[in-house]
Amino acid sequence: MNRYGRMKSIIEGLLFAAGDEGLEAGQIADVLELDIRTVQELLREMKDDFDREERGIQIVEFAGGYQFTTRPEHAP
Numbered sequence: 001m002n003r004y005g006r007m008k009s010i011i012e013g014l015l016f017a018a019g020d021e022g023l024e025a026g027q028i029a030d031v032l033e034l035d036i037r038t039v040q041e042l043l044r045e046m047k048d049d050f051d052r053e054e055r056g057i058q059i060v061e062f063a064g065g066y067q068f069t070t071r072p073e074h075a076p
Contacts, residue, residue: 011028024064025040025064
């Protein structure tokens, strides 16, 4: 796994642990010791990965934070 692959894995764990509260990009950047722009790019890539792979969850951005949610089509 490359460096950024490992970072994506850590972000996934952080978002899972954060639950409904989610996390701001700055919080993630602090934990990973990365700049915010890099974290935002990783989150965009992860969102694209989840969409392309048709995963059951998605990453959504809300009020400056990010969290996992169930895809709307799986809500029922």
